[in-house]
Amino acid sequence: MDSSPATLDLDKGKSDCGNSVVVFDPSVLQKQSNIPEAFIWPRCERPHQPEELEVPVVDLKGFLEGDAASTSRTAAAIRGACASHGFFQVMNHKVDAAALHDALRVADEFFELPLSTKLRARRRPGCTWGYVGAHADRFASMLPWKETLSFAYDYSGNRDGVVDYITSKLGEEFQPMGRVHRRYCAAMKDLSLSIMELLGISLRMGRDYYRNFFEDGSSIMRCNNYPPCQEPELTLGTGPHSDPTALTILHQDQVAGLQVFAEGKWRSVSPIAGALVINIGDTFMALTNGRYKSCLHRAVVNRDRRRRSLAFFVCPQADKVVRPAKELLVGRDGGGGVPRKYPDFTWAELLEFTQSHYRTDASTLQNFTQRFLTYSIHLSLSSNNNSNNKAIKTGMNKDASQMEVS
Ligand SMILES: O=C(O)CCC(=O)C(=O)O
Helix, strand or coil, X not given: CCCCCCEECHHHHCCCCCCCEECCCHHHHCCCCCCCHHHCCCHHHCCCCCEECCCCEEECHHHHCCCHHHHHHHHHHHHHHHHHCCEEEEECCCCCHHHHHHHHHHHHHHHCCCHHHHHHHECCCCXXXXXXXXXXXXXXXXXXXXXXXXXXXXXXXXXXXXXXXXXXXXXXXXXXXXXXXXXXXXXXXXXXXXXXXXXXXXCCCCCHHHHHHHCCCEEEEEEEEECCCCCHHHCCCEEEECCCCCEEEEEECCCCCEEEEECCEEEECCCCCCCEEEXXXXXXXXXXXXXXXXXXXXXXXXXXXXXXXXXXXXXXXXXXXXXXXXXXXXXXXXXXXXXXXXXXXXXXXXXXXXXXXXXXXXXXHHHHHHHHHHHHHHHHHHCCCCCCCHHHHHCHHHHHHHECCC
16 A cells, blocks of 8 residues: 655755645556545545535526516526525526637646646746646645646736747647637636626626726636546545635536535535536625625545536736725615625735635635734834824725724
């Protein structure tokens, strides 16, 4: 029985931090009879067969064709799902089937490359983009059984950013892969802005409110590859987390694996051919002052079949201030009585927090809020001597006093 990690020293014997790291090379790992210790999760986190989560499968046809009755039914279904767990599926979304199919195909082609080629795109310390095997560059235990490739997609800037990124890392011969991802991301951008319209209607904010907020955003595309695992009952493909971003559009292949923690239990969200899974992230939860929920989710792996998913994470422009509309802070009696749950923040600040502090989980936004409160109290104490500090510049002192931390 060999349970030692398959290790490989990168860059002449060292990883970026100077240590040897676990390298996620499925062709090596799958030959071992047991998975390495670093991939074994604590008993309480391990997967089991869950019940199915009831998520609405929303038909977007009527909404996209301007049918008012269908739009209000769709908005009502979304409102119910977002207020309870934040997950729903959409069909008839007008994303071309070929774009969906091709994006999974080129992701497969990438993950089938030799490890040394994939590592040309490896994520650099402090960077969000690149190729990562099992997050072994950041963590040493409870590693996920997956490899990922992530890159940015700018909503208003350089159209060719995706192609440029991919070819700059992997070489000019990867242009076709870059073009397929560029087309997929453009389709996801359009869909995300349509969903922002529906979210605006569902919150009675009007269809343009969130569309306008996100239309100059910069989103993140992540391709996930979960190879078959010889001991799937001991590990996870993606650990429990909530998305710090605003909205996620997930294209999962037909292999089940996504689970959501709702009503106190893990429940599965099975793939439906042609449908895309949508979920609310922490940033949108903050924009609604907690009315719409960002929920813990994870992915499990299985013994026989590999699973792939494409996660498109919708983010606001980095410096835009995330703050709930005043209409969402009106109390039942029509007064402004609803306390703020989170501070004003920018996406850049939340991203920095998630990269340098925690694996994101159900408490990320709460911990981030707590840190902001501590920071602003500290700065307000010292502001007598220094009136030009960051807390004052960003308005945090004022907002901290309006917040409720549960
Ligand atoms: O693969 C999945 O089903 C979930 C992926 C996910 O949650 C992520 O990439 O953050």
